[in-house]
Amino acid sequence: MQTVYVEQGIRDHHRTRDILNRYPRARVIDIERYGDVFNSASQDFRLQKSNPALILANKPGRRVLPTPPGYHIGGEHNYYFAHMLNCVYDCRYCFLQGMYSSANYVVFVNSEDFFTDIDTVCAEHDKPVWFFSGYDCDSLALDPITGFIDDCLNHFKKTPQAHLELRTKSTQLRSIFKHDPMPNVVTAFSLSPQDIVASEEHGTPSLKKRLSALKQLQDAGWPIGLRFDPLLYCDNFESQYGGMFDEVFAALDMSLVHSVSLGVFRLPKGFHKKLVRLYPDARLLSAPMDSRNGIMSYPCRTEEAMRAYCMQRLDEVITADQLFPCS
Amino acid sequence: MPAETRALLDTYKLAQCTTRHLRAWQTKTDDLLVIETGMGKLNAAAHTAAALQAYPNIMAVLNIGIAGGPYPYGQALLAQRVTDRASHAQWYPHLPNAQSFTSLPSSVVESLDQPDTHYTQGIVFDMEAAGVFSAASHYLSTSQVHCVKVVSDNPDHPIENINKASVSQLMRSAMSSISPLIETLQQSQFTQAYNQQATISSLVDSANTLAHHTVNDTHLLRDLLHRYINIADTTPTWPEHIGSASQLRKHLQQQLDELPFIYKAL
Numbered sequence: 358m359q360t361v362y363v364e365q366g367i368r369d370h371h372r373t374r375d376i377l378n379r380y381p382r383a384r385v386i387d388i389e390r391y392g393d394v395f396n397s398a399s400q401d402f403r404l405q406k407s408n409p410a411l412i413l414a415n416k417p418g419r420r421v422l423p424t425p426p427g428y429h430i431g432g433e434h435n436y437y438f439a440h441m442l443n444c445v446y447d448c449r450y451c452f453l454q455g456m457y458s459s460a461n462y463v464v465f466v467n468s469e470d471f472f473t474d475i476d477t478v479c480a481e482h483d484k485p486v487w488f489f490s491g492y493d494c495d496s497l498a499l500d501p502i503t504g505f506i507d508d509c510l511n512h513f514k515k516t517p518q519a520h521l522e523l524r525t526k527s528t529q530l531r532s533i534f535k536h537d538p539m540p541n542v543v544t545a546f547s548l549s550p551q552d553i554v555a556s557e558e559h560g561t562p563s564l565k566k567r568l569s570a571l572k573q574l575q576d577a578g579w580p581i582g583l584r585f586d587p588l589l590y591c592d593n594f595e596s597q598y599g600g601m602f603d604e605v606f607a608a609l610d611m612s613l614v615h616s617v618s619l620g621v622f623r624l625p626k627g628f629h630k631k632l633v634r635l636y637p638d639a640r641l642l643s644a645p646m647d648s649r650n651g652i653m654s655y656p657c658r659t660e661e662a663m664r665a666y667c668m669q670r671l672d673e674v675i676t677a678d679q680l681f682p683c684s
Numbered sequence: 685m686p687a688e689t690r691a692l693l694d695t696y697k698l699a700q701c702t703t704r705h706l707r708a709w710q711t712k713t714d715d716l717l718v719i720e721t722g723m724g725k726l727n728a729a730a731h732t733a734a735a736l737q738a739y740p741n742i743m744a745v746l747n748i749g750i751a752g753g754p755y756p757y758g759q760a761l762l763a764q765r766v767t768d769r770a771s772h773a774q775w776y777p778h779l780p781n782a783q784s785f786t787s788l789p790s791s792v793v794e795s796l797d798q799p800d801t802h803y804t805q806g807i808v809f810d811m812e813a814a815g816v817f818s819a820a821s822h823y824l825s826t827s828q829v830h831c832v833k834v835v836s837d838n839p840d841h842p843i844e845n846i847n848k849a850s851v852s853q854l855m856r857s858a859m860s861s862i863s864p865l866i867e868t869l870q871q872s873q874f875t876q877a878y879n880q881q882a883t884i885s886s887l888v889d890s891a892n893t894l895a896h897h898t899v900n901d902t903h904l905l906r907d908l909l910h911r912y913i914n915i916a917d918t919t920p921t922w923p924e925h926i927g928s929a930s931q932l933r934k935h936l937q938q939q940l941d942e943l944p945f946i947y948k949a950l
C-alpha cells in the first residue's frame with residue numbers, strides 16, 4: 358500500500374495507528390471525509406485496481422442494514438454490515454465494480470460502533486438474528502491488516518442469539534483459529550471450478566486451497582457454508598461443475614455442512630452496463646444474456662438447466678434444509 | 685516562450701507542431717506533447733480542453749509548473765489534492781505506485797486567482813492546476829491526470845524575485861524529478877482496453893466499406909465485434925458480398941453462435 362488516506366477525525370484512533378504502523382513508507386494523506394476521495398468523479402475502477410489506495414475512515418449513520426429479500430440461510434431476521442468496502446481480489450463478475458466508482462479499499466476503524474448497532478438490532482427481535490459480513494467486501498481477505506475478525510468474534514461470543522456469516526474466498530484463517538469453535542459463526546466459502554477460478558477470479562486462492570481451508574475449519578469443529586454463487590455459463594458446464602462437485606464431496610463431510618447456497622450469475626442492468634464499459638474485453642460478459650426485470654442473466658432455459666444440474670448433484674449429498682437457492 | 689517550457693523542449697528535443705489555437709510541441713514519435721496553457725485557471729482549462737479535443741489519443745496529462753509554499757526552494761512536489769480556492773472544487777489524483785511517483789514528496793496544490801504569500805503548511809499555491817484538472821477530468825480519469833509543481837517562492841525566496849531566468853533555472857534543475865514521472869505515465873497500462881478499441885474501430889471502418897452503417901448500426905456492430913473477439917480470441921472475417929449493415933450483423937451473429945463458449949485449463 359503506497360497511499361493511505363486518513364480521515365482527520367480518526368487520525369489518533371488506535372486502529373488507525375496500528376494500520377499506519379504496518380505501512381511506514383506509505384504516503385499518508387489527510388482527508389475530511391472518505392467520500393471526498395472514494396466517491397469523487399472521474400475515477401477509473403479498472404486502472405485503480407492495479408494499485409488501490411487504502412482509506413481509513415469512520416462509518417457514521419446506519420451501519421447495520423436489512424439484507425435484500427431472499428438473502429438468508431434459514432434465519433428469519435437478516436442484516437448485513439460492511440466494516441470495509443471493496444476487495445483485494447478481482448473477480449470479473451464482482452458487483453462491487455458496478456456499485457462503486459473507486460477500487461480503493463475503505464476500512465472503517467470504529468468497529469465498536471458496529472458492535473453496538475448489532476446489539477441494538479438483536480434487542481429488537483425475540484428470535485435469533487443473522488448478520489452477514491461479506492456483502493460489500495470479502496470478510497477475511499484484508500483481515501491481517503484490519504484485525505476486525507478477532508474483535509468481531511469476541512463480540513459474537515458474548516451474544517449467542519446473534520449469528521454471523523463470514524463470506525470469503527480467502528484462506529487467511531489465523532484470526533478465526535485464535536478462538537474455539539463458535540456455533541453461531543459460519544464461515545462460508547464461495548466456490549467455483551478451478552478453470553473458472555483461474556479465468557475469472559483473479560488473485561483468489563485456488564479451489565484446492567479453499568477446500569483445504571474449509572476442511573481445516575470443519576475438522577476443528579467450526580460450522581462451514583458453501584456458496585456456489587455465481588454459477589457461470591459455459592458449453593462444458595456439466596464437466597466443469599461436475600468436476601468441482603466431485604472434489605468438494607471428496608474433501609468435506611457434506612452432512613456436517615451448515616448451509617449451501619446456489620445462484621446463477623446475475624447483475625442489475627446498470628451494473629452490467631458499467632462492467633462492460635470497464636472491461637469490454639471480458640469474456641464472461643460476452644456470453645449470451647437477457648434482461649429480465651432490470652436484471653441481466655442468462656436466458657431462462659440456460660439458467661434453469663444450470664440450476665437443475667447443480668441441484669441434482671447436491672441432492673446426492675445434502676438434505677433440503679441445508680440448501681438455500683438464491684433468487 | 686514561458687521559461688517553464690524551455691527545459692522540456694530541450695530535454696525531449698521537441699519540435700513545434702501546427703495546431704490551431706495551441707502552442708504545442710511534440711516528439712518525432714508522437715509519444716509526448718507539450719502545450720503551453722498560459723497564465724491562470726481559465727487559460728489552463730481552455731488550452732487543456734483544446735489539446736484533448738485535438739489529440740483524442742492522449743492517455744495521460746501531467747501539469748507542470750511553479751508554485752509557492754513553505755517548502756525548500758526548487759523542491760519538486762506532486763499534487764496529492766488539487767483545490768480551486770474560488771469554487772472549492774477539488775480533485776484527488778490517483779497516484780501510481782511507480783518509484784518515480786513514490787519517491788517524490790507531495791502536497792495540496794491550491795489554485796488561486798491572485799498570488800498569495802500567506803504560506804500554509806502542506807499547501808502550495810499556483811494559478812493553473814485547477815484549470816487543467818477541471819478540463820482534463822472530462823476526458824480522462826483521476827489515474828491519468830497528475831500535477832507536479834516546483835517551489836519558486838517561500839518565506840526565504842520572495843515572490844517578487846521570480847523572473848524568467850530563475851524559473852528557467854528551477855525547471856532545469858527539477859527535470860531530474862519530472863522526467864521519470866513523464867516516463868512512468870508514458871509506460872502505463874492505460875492502453876490495455878484501448879488496443880481492443882483500436883482493433884474494433886478498424887474493423888468498423890472496413891465494414892463501412894462493404895455497406896453503409898448508420899450510428900445505430902455502428903453501435904450494434906461494435907457490440908457484436910467485442911463479443912466475437914472476446915469469445916473467439918481472434919477477429920472475424922467479412923463475407924465477400926454483403927448487401928446491408930443488418931446482413932453483415934446477421935453474418936457475424938451466425939459466426940458468433942457457432943463459437944464454443946467453454947472454460948478450460950489456462
Ligand code: SF4
Binds near residue numbers: 444445446448
Ligand atoms: S472475492 Fe467477492 S468481493 Fe472480492 S472481488 Fe471476488 S466477488 Fe468481489
